[in-house]
Amino acid sequence: MASDNPEVYEKENLKRDLKSRHIQMIAIGGTIGTGLFYGSGWAVETAGPAVILTYVVAAVAIYFIMRALGEMSVEEPVSGAYISYSNRYIHRFAGFLNGWNAFVFLLATSAAELNSLGRFAQYWFPDLPIWVTGAVAVVVMFTVNIIGVNFYGESEFWFSAIKVVAIVAMILFGLAMVILGVGHGGRPIGFDNLVDHGGFFPHGLTGMVLAMVMVAFSCGGVETVGIAAGETRDIAKTMPKAVNATFWRLMIFYVGAVAILVTVFPWTQLNGSGSPFVTVFSEIGIPAAATVMNLVVITAVLSAVNASVFINSRTFYNLALQGNAPSFLGTVNHRNVPTRAVTLVFGTVFASVLLNFLLPDQVFEIFASVTVYGLVCAWASIMISHLRFRRIRIRDGREDQIRYKMPFYPYGNYLALAFVAVVLVCIGILPETRTSLLVSGGWVLVVFIAYKLHTRSGGKQTKPSPAETEDARLG
Template structure:
């Protein structure tokens, strides 16, 4: 057995030779990258949509969704600790499943985060307009695109520090909201001294006001909110001491995200009847306004702008590393292997940034209409990514055989948990077809994208017969 297949080995096979990327990300960077990647517009604004679907039962939806995501990142973590390489699951799919799986997984993840990045850049323009309404959306998108691209070209350490402090701002805002909200619930601060209690969780149609169907459809929005946790696997190739930092990050980040999401939404629903959230204003604004904090809207706007820029920063980082990994597999042009003096895959970063720049054009042509489309597409691509991770981990275990017993960080309840996750993901795709805004992404964009990748691979295979 080669060093690449020894359980616990940190060596990589020829596809992932030690590659010149710098192991400059510390444990604090990795934890905040994973935490920050999953805390963004899905919580700050998207929560209103999911609450309108499920009512107070949305708390249960987040717990169920969190359990699914936890199993997905544990499956990825098992492979990342065994073989910590940049590109993570594309490399693992290539090594354990086959050339097409590596090709599909890598390009689909890149496509996923192109859509996510475009969505975040669209939202950035909206936030800037709060202070500068005369600035066109496309101008704001262009400015932040250039800024974040520059950060990613400096060094991975610069990226890590940038993301660390941006994530800190998001986390601090959520913690403040939970604490201040609890003060309203228990002591009545900002509410004339009248404690609200938690009666709103069942006094307006019950805990399940829209029944099981409301809970089920809300899972669609909930899973999108959790997207980004898998970034912890992408950092493995540049993590310092990945055998310790990756397991610690995965185990701590998931429960922290659940605490923040469930805690924040619990406070919202306890203070306000769920049916009074209009879906247009962030629930966070309502909390701060209720407390009478001066400049509450400005404070919130800083936070949500930070969240959007942070999410785009993480997306560009992961896209650059994914193109780098695809080039190592000969699944992308070799030019993407070029590194600058700081160890950043600068060609891959610039190429990803250039494609994301389509946001600027779309914002110019269709202001105010881009966000919804790209979000639904991102969710479909994200579900495909998660399914690929779970299936790849099954094949990873099969390849190791009895040697899998030596793994130091293992997927819980394997393989039953793998199949439960796949069923849950398939159910969400079906549910998306019942939601008008999401239906085109499932029935049109997703199938077309899969066919395009299959055709592209066949063309490539004909030019490289060894891949057949």
């Protein structure tokens, strides 16, 4: 029989105050963000209607990633999630790299999110500088996160609820337009837009594959539910529920929404600037719906920034407990909030506001692709960590004690790793993202040098990892 006490490698002092409904909505909030509302336009432009299949492939691969993460999170729930697992089951440098990737990942994601937020606000206020909107959002989200995890859970619950209701309404309204002609003079739009403008594969299979880069960016954030494991009540029941629903959330909210998008409106007129969801309703002559949708996408961005502050503060907190970050980040206040880590995150996010002041027109494309690099590292680390996690459990005769097993092990791992490899190759092929790959390579070199300096100066881990123990046993 499985033990009720999970294995702990970093002694955390966080308050387990997140309820099941919070985790469910955090999982949704991590899934639905700027990538869908803004970045989907770029993906549609690259693949045409075939982008629907791109999202399906991504949903299947990410489902296996989440099941692997869920399995480890139930057995070993810590706020470091995949960062902690890569530190334990791959190598200390893997944990160090993933942890400090969070820094550049945070900067890049926040810059892209706040850039899109500013553009959405310009729908109503064309002359409002992008960086002003971002600065206001950062101050509000910092306040939400510094109060306590329960307040964060509540705010993310309602942010996510708005997104869910809006997307479901958009899908239903879109189906009514396609089938019944509602809002289109009573004339059903039908499915001609899927094939009338160069066919379903206007750019061939190549376009469908290359769209993987932005689709991966769109789906980035699903792994955040693992970060919340360190502050979740009844992890053995709550985590499986959240992870099991991931695939269907991706299929409904991404595949469903994008399918409606390219069916209702010719893909050739979705040029990647602004939110394609707002464009659809504006062009069809329903300005009120477009205004509401713009408000919804702003809520989606605020939700993403809110989640980003929470996730990265817990990442730095856990990294400090591992011995892979300055120890002062591993403290909490009287409310069990890691305020120093939150403050570091606040400073980093504020730097992204500065980037939007300096480069308002280039920020989204540049940093969206840098973000994908961080996702590639995170997703690959989850699958590799899980391979070794399961192998150690099998070796020790404890596989049957695992309470929430990933199906199709190890083939699901290999499928997900192949998906990650394809995304990485596409980043190198696309002119718009190739530079980010070079920048990311330089960043890995910088982190490796920092890692060597840190370990040689006496930075020690808190506890030997299972991977180190196994390596020692094998000689």
